[in-house]
Amino acid sequence: MSTHDAHGSGGYHEEGSYLSGPPGMISKIWQWASTVDHKKIGVMYLVSVLAMFFLGGMAAMAVRYELLDPVRTVITQMEVDGVMTEVISTTGDRLTPIAKLIGADSANQAYNRLFTLHGAVMVFMFIVPSIPASLGNFFLPIMLGAKDVAFPRLNLLSWYIYVVGSLFGVLSIIMGGVDTGWTFYTPYSTTTDADHIRVVFMVLAAFILGFSSILTGLNFIVTVHKLRAPGMGWFDMPLFIWGLYATSIIQVLATPVIGITLFLLIFERVMHIGIFDPSMGGDPVLYQHFFWFYSHPVVYVMILPGMGIISELLAVHSRKHIFGYRAIAFSSLGIAAVSFLVWGHHIFTAMGELAAILFSGLTFLVAIPTAIKMFNWIATLYKGSIAINTPMLYALIFLFTFSIGGLTGLPLATLSTDLHLHDSYYVVAHFHYVMMGGTVMAFMGGIHHWWPKMFGKMYNEWGGMLGGILVFIGFNLTFFTQFMLGTQGMPRRYANYVDEFQSLHVLSTYGSWILLIGFLVHLATFIHSLIAGEKAPANPWGGLSLEWETQSPPIEHNFHHEPVLTHGPYDFETVVPPHCDPKDYPLPENPSAH
Amino acid sequence: MMMPVLASTEPGFLQKFIFGGYSASRPGAQSDALFMMILWFSIFFFVLLMGLMIFFVIKYRRRPGVPAIPSPNHNTLLEIFWTVVPSSSMLVFFVLGFQSCTEKMVVPDNAMELNITAVKWSWDVTYPNGAKSPESQPLSYHKDPVTGVVTKGRDFPIFYIPENTDVRLKMISVDVIHSFWIPDFRTKMDVIPNRYTGYGFRTPALTVDDIMPDGETIQRDMWIFCAEYCGDEHSRMAATLRVVPMDVFEQKMMEWNKPKSPVVHGQQLWKQMCAACHTVDGKASTGPTLSRATIDGVEFGYGYDAQLVGGTMVPRDDNYYRRAILDPHSEVIVGYNPVMSDFSGLLDEDAVFALIAFIKNLSDRGTAGDSSEESDNSEAAESAGGDS
Amino acid sequence: MTTMTDANNPPVPERIAKSPSHWRNRKHADHFRNHDEEFDASKFGMWLFLTTEVLLFAGIFVAYAVFRMMYPEAWANGSNHLDWVYGGANTVVLLISSWTAASAVRCAQINNQKWLKINLIITILCAGLFLFIKFKYEYMVKLGDGKAPGTFFSYPNASDAHEQLWWSLYYMGTGLHALHVVIGAGLLCWVLVRSIKYQAYGPTEYTMVENTALYWHIVDLIWIFLFPLLYLVH
Ligand code: HEA
Ligand code: HEA
């Protein structure tokens, strides 16, 4: 991308990267802690969300381990008088070690706290901030050709708010955790552990994290509007930016509603204002409406940035112009718009039939823009030059697993089938296929894709591929079985279950172990890369968007000179990628006209 | 319209595999058929897209020095095509979905109405004649693969319903939100405090497949699960729905409505509503045991002093138990959390009376039956079964 | 610009003119291309933020509507207990303050330092007056009667079992609004202090004044909705 580089065409030489800082531990830490550089903030976010992913993942492992057996495993099994006995619930010395560890009063309560912890950590602390706040923060300004986001100090503030919010969550967990489920349905959530502050802390955590999310979204919207490089029109932006832009709109518009909901919930707990409490005439279903008015749109906060990443990965690694650029860009906005109209599909079983019918119809609308994207992505591969590497592998995994996740959303949107499937493992499988199989796979792909740019080191390709394949196998084994469990009648949030579900549960648990190994391989690969990785070139994949223009890792101000856009991000047919040898990326003789 | 067509096809192997069997109700079978229709639609697109993807990845894999082959980067006709096709199929699913939902909900006016009250963590079903089911069975027997020890799960109530009958459920909860799910009927509905909800179904006709191994009884058991998370014992808020021939059902109704002594009546009530949290064998559970016991120096049982949070000791007498049942949060036993639901809306005087009689009977200091006269019994039983 | 001297605008003392935040020699932040762009961006950001504020209160309004439909009696009784005189007085107070806030922006734009400060002071005083009326004549009196939220509700003459809900919602809505008044007043004080200390705002640098005023308008606007719903509709 021909920027007017001061060093001329051949005279490219490196400047100190954003990673180089003052000597000395204290000043380094201070430099990071007080930085307003979007890249450093992005990296801090990346580390924090991965830590939360690890925490949530460990809780998931415990959940899966408990489900190995209908009644008795680590959490609910105990030896009493030499015989392994089913411990329904316990007091005092009849607590199993794990239950004791989490400070639960009974074995089932320990399980309930674990899945709540898992769900709350994964949703509020991991997946919502994951892609936008880490990769988004790092690359959104660079891809726009800007020096920073519009409000750098607000950006840092948002990270601190995130940390404070997460600390409240972790504090609540240390104090024993909560057993409300991540949805905090009233009146259960307002009455459980009545004399304890834990639940308030967890709700407060989600409340605070909301502000962090709003600030990020607000920052991105303004940045996209105001700080695009000269010459960059709306339709010259990479699709990742479009994804982030649509995400930000949802974040800004939906998060305040969860804010007021959680605010009322906190007051409901501390002084029983009664708004959601049926015993005082309040309406618990109103709470559910409020909650899902945010939490449905938020599932697209999770997926839209992931979809953006996939568009990048597929185009760059198959050296093809993305098929149907505008359709993909507009479908992101379409998804964002429709997402506000469908929240009711989570509570078909709690509301009137008429409303249910309305929401069912609207829900189907949201599947259409997604289907459009799907077709466009596959069409992008057509006649490409497809590299098989870790980012591409993850893009393909995404297409596979996300399709399953999305398509299994259709019977949930269908009124009569949802009456059966609601709150069963079918739903659990559905949302893991979209969140884990969608967002997390895209995130992993994105991390690998941009890793060289972020840290200036290459990762070991074999490590990446091996990890990816293990994750793919483990993931499908873990969650495909759960579809069957659900259709056959296994309710979710069950610490115990009837015997005939056992074999499927066992398979699922084995899958989760493979999954764990896969992620450990990735972790090892990343650590290895940081310590001993090969030095990364400025443009290892031959990408055309602006981040490949600058050196790896980028300098403090991203670019030596303000870039001026002269071609689109996907013009692989006509443009030699910057910093690349034309021999490696030959251009076709007669590019097609578009 | 289209639903009968869908349901008239015999369920295939795949459908049986996915659902673990055939739905016990007609609307259930229809929604299964609809599910299968969506599934085949999904499989079609999934295979199509993944097939193309894999084909492209192999065919167009990167060869060093070879550029990608130029091709247009959009095609309006194609894009319109793949927008319209999904949209129209979505419309079909939507319409079929709400039609079949209506069928699941609507029941004839003369349907048998069951009153269902949900309480943490059990289901309380009252039959039209006021009777309640005293029967129960363990939901699971678990054999430990290593030790071979068989553990019997806790007892769960059995609710009888006659075959070939329209049934309507009228449901309400006294504490938090629950959800009444009968997987075999493929439907569920939330049970909410302060508001009636419900649905209906037609029970299936029993067939030769339903004859029990003994060769005489004919019945079909189905599960009832609580599907909305409601706390510690959510996963054990289960019951069995037993479809039996009409004459067996009527006989049961007669039998259950016979007058009982308060102690027996109390025991039934305990099984239905209290057993989720209170044992009568001296073991601690979510709540304290109701029988005579000493656990870690704390006394339990009628006639022994109750040690409350805050240190006070209160003698356990009739009035204490009355308070403990109807206003459970006024006095809380040390070592327990105040999670017991408020039963005042659910139990009338006679039921409380029967419960206390039962609890008294469990202790060496309770002089069983001294305050109850034979003549009270029929009354107690009758009104205890009444509407809650 | 720097040569402008008139009665309202005495020459800027050296100490102030050299202060880093001074608008006369202010540089835009590094990542913006120019000053206008920076100004536009801040204002755009503020508008987005205000949208979130409106949506925050939307939750309260929806709850209000739902319960009004469920318990019309309790809602009618509840609003009968509120004296529209105090509510009305507060409405007037806020309207005036909104006007002075807008004038403050105007003053910054035309570099009328004196009236900038006076306008800000009036606005802050109005905020104080609002809170004073709210607490002294409404909250204290009502709490004294036992018309308190949630568990603290002990009003003996409640005519409807659900009146308690009304009071909960009343306190949640007006309390959250009062919190916003406090935050707004805090921002206004900050702007005032900086304009006294550094003459920090002038024709080329009034972003902060403008954004604070915008925030204040929203606080006002929300009250304009709360007032009729709570006090006037029976
Ligand atoms: C990343 C998050 C994410 C995403 C993207 C989605 C996407 C979708 N979800 Fe999901 N969902 C969740 C996360 C997500 N969901 C979560 C977390 C829950 C449960 C929360 C809880 O209760 O704890 C949930 C629950 C949930 C329910 C409630 C279930 C219940 O509790 O009873 C419903 C019901 O309608 C639903 C529907 C859908 C639909 C229709 C889509 C659509 O957007 C899907 C669109 C995608 C496709 C259609 C597939 C791709 C397209 C093709 C392969 C092309 C061919 C397709 C066609 C021609 C149509 N979801
Ligand atoms: C982002 C969202 C997300 C993700 C990723 C996951 C991931 C997993 N979940 Fe998740 N799950 C939820 C969100 C998520 N879940 C939610 C919202 C609920 C509902 C909760 C509720 O009902 O309230 C739920 C509920 C839920 C249940 C149902 C519990 C019940 O209803 O009783 C189960 C059961 O199997 C389960 C299992 C798993 C497993 C095995 C994983 C695995 O995929 C986890 C694998 C991850 C790891 C093993 C961590 C490895 C990490 C590292 C080693 C760190 C280093 C990493 C790198 C360098 C990349 N989850």
Ligand code: CUA
């Ligand atoms: Cu009752 Cu779950």
Ligand SMILES: [Cu+2]
């Ligand atoms: Cu949803």
